[in-house]
Amino acid sequence: MRPFDYRRAEDARSAVAALDERPDAMYLGGGTNLVDLMRLGVASPEMLVDVTRISSSAIEESADGGLLIGAGVRNSDLACDPLVRLRHPMLAESVLAGASGQIRNMATVGGNLLQRTRCSYFQDISKPCNKRQPGSGCPAREGDHRNLAIIGHSSDCVATHPSDMAVALAALGAIVHVEGRRGSRTVPMPGLHRLPGDEPDRDTVLEAGDLITAVEVPALSFATRSHYRKVRDRASFAFAVVSVAAALDVADGVVRDCRIALGGVAHVPWRAEIAEEALRGSAATATEFTRAADLELAQARPLRDNGFKVPLARNVLVRTLIDLTEAS
């Protein structure tokens, strides 16, 4: 173990100032991913700035019916919040589908968004990885990539983003509140996370020292009819092979509006904009759902061993939309 300094930040400004002063420092939330990465030698910050005390752990209702979720809210508290469960069931479901009870009790909303990929090569410092060590290569492309990306990957990186919660938030168009060196700003989701391109070491558009302070979920009346469906190899405590977050507004057999995002398929929580566009105004039928799913997945470029994710994503997306239609 490498020795490191630990400081507990008093407020967001001083936390940002601390990182400004020490570029080798990192923020510490629940630590459920960062501490693992430190043990593995993947992350080796010289200082940890603990932000769990300063980040708001409140879930507040905004005037228009949206929610403002403090970055320090623990995953378990988010999942069991009555307003979240009532208005955005897919968000509560996505959190409960992730990790284990113990981890959800520790993990924070801000930290959950900033999880690193669980690609085997990224986590093994004895092997090359462009995300961990830019320019060293990507062994996953020819090696084991069964559970890696099918959409939006690059020659440098085929990693997927591991968060379940982020998929629901991407579908809901959440707005991430950020405190940075130049003050506060907001970053809309999707848009927080980025595709790997030739800079796979950058998971998000955040800059050095940026601190997520809250996540705003805008009001979306039909999100009361939403669902998160996670496909995984093991019945619990496994990352998604593919997941779907969807909200559907159906009237008289016609899709008035919808929100769809896919997990486990890309370097980002993948907002299915093509499918959404295809569905708006179309009949709420299995045929139309399949057509929309196929249009979205036409951009998939599966690797040697993960082609199964294309029919898998199509099947579970179609099924999720059928279930939401039947529930309405």
Place this chain on the structure above:
Amino acid sequence: MTTAAIPYVGSTMDRIEGPEKVTGRARYAFEHSPQDLAYAVPVPATIARGEVRSIDIDAVVQLPGVIAAIWHGNAPRLSTPENAELAVLQSPRVAYRGQYIAVVVAETLQDAREAARRLRVEYDAEPHDVELRVDHPGMYRPDQVNPFYPTDTEMGDPDSAFAAAPIVVDATYSTPAEHNNPMEPHATVALWDGDGLTLYDSTQGASTIRDTLAPLFGLPPENLRVISPHVGGGFGSKINPMPSVVVAALAAKQVGRPVKLSVTRQQMFAVTGYRTPTIQRVRLGADADGRLTTIVHEAFEQSSRIYEFAEQTTTPTRVMYAAPNRRTSHRLVRLDVPTPTYMRAPGEAPGMFALESAMDELAVAGKIDPVELRIRNEPAADPESGLPFSSRNLVACLREGARRFGWADRDPAPGVRRRGRWLIGTGVASSTYPTYRRPSQASARCDPDGMFTVRIAASDIGTGARTALTQIAADTLRTSPGRVRVEIGDSAMPSAIMAGGSMGTASWGTAVVRACQSLAEELDRRYGEVPAAGLETSADTTEEIDAQQRFSRHAFGAQFAEVAVDSDSGETRVLRLLGGFAAGRIINPKTARSQFIGGMTMGLSMALLEESIMDDEFGDYLNHDFAQYHIAACADVRDIDAFWIEEDDPHLNPMGSKGVGEIGIVGTAAAVANAVYHATGVRIRDLPITLDKLVR
């Protein structure tokens, strides 16, 4: 003595050390901390084949807290072991990625880890070959397979019989490498005192570790003491000493201080053994009634360059079903991979996946109920050796299991039962495990206060062995378990076979019975009077076991599974598992049930989840932690139950018991795979049954 009058054997008894374990008072190997302790962290090779050219020791010994860095250039010399895996730090050769090439010793674990991570190693790497395939030019016929079976067997003319059979199956199955992964990692505290070495070690056999390591360090066996009162599981990976225990002892010798070492979970995927991957071809031929005319079972497996571990994959096929024509074989290839080892039911677990899947395929091909098919092929005696079975109740397990499971109304048509989006199916498979017994010694003592002490270097790896031996001793001494203290887990006690091969209780129990019988006789002679110095007797079962009559001794069982397969995602969930076993007399119903359902859980895990993924480019098992190597979670195990058929078998041992540790895992994977076929119409011949193999 007769076994009929025994009151404690056969009754449920809570685990004696349970309260100690749940309150944290039971001390495991790593929790022993002699004075002046130092910590050792071994360094794994990052090439799969080649030589260590140099290691920059000097840079590391400057780091804070570092006491020594040891590699083959400065390590104490060891005698040449039979298993080259134990010749740790004796040569620059690297035989597989992850093999230990150095060890750092420091004042704290943190210092040692950091120094180990910073150690700069230069290699002369050579191209490696880590891929098991049937047509590998290096495939050869080992002289025998574990533990002492012939490599190949043949009777009649299996090929002609196959060609002539009206119903045939010819299929190839594969099982992946799997890692044992006991909850407690391999850990050792090594302490030298002059020419004496004490090891607090997490092991399945204190005597085995002593007998293997004493010559390695040039010690007479009595100078090496292995202490392991509590062991957090082993599943076969702690039967033989692993390189880590040698490293600990060697490091302690070098620095002249006690040294503590625990293998990390990640390193356990390289240096503590695993189940070999297998490729198996099975050919079955049967007449129109489903009576087998021929059985051919060929297995292809791997071992490392440095040690031949030849798993006995097709040996269960030699005892399962009657057929006049038959052949079994094993072929092995030596690759640049770690050495495989025993993993719960080595041989039987992968072998019976293939045979019992093929039997299901035969049932489908012949339109015969799979339970009935197995009953029709029940042999009158051991089909290959011709020996009578000491007892065999496979048919009873199948029939009673079918009754309890609700098999009678089963529609054999595949892919037709739906519950919402789930496809439902059921499957059955047979199970078997040999009933071994090996010589052991034990002592029994009575003190004037009326307390009895039984000592044997047995090992309780979580099975309940200590409790079972207490029951056995109490019955033999005609006293209550509360007056018997059974001491185990110390090589200074009478020498015993390790906890492996499901033979611990049978082997140790025999020695305990004999020692207690002599003590009871001695007490009778003295009219119950115990001298002030106490009274002690001992027993050695070597002659008794060498003289035992020849029988084919095996436990049998039947496994039933109900599965649901998601028609959209291919996710398979096991809704119900029922295992029925005939394993002699059950000594402790509570701990035996835990063994059965524990084995079945591991079998479920083998069926759906467990797979160590070899990385061809780097030559190591890639998914080396519990986030990536999936073991069944609680949510995967829903309705699981076991029952047993009591057997009265006089040809086993004084208790009339067969082992229960491993049979639970045998056949489970086939029962699940057969149920998946029944649910979906898709036959999965390659484990594990992951969703990518089923999604359409």
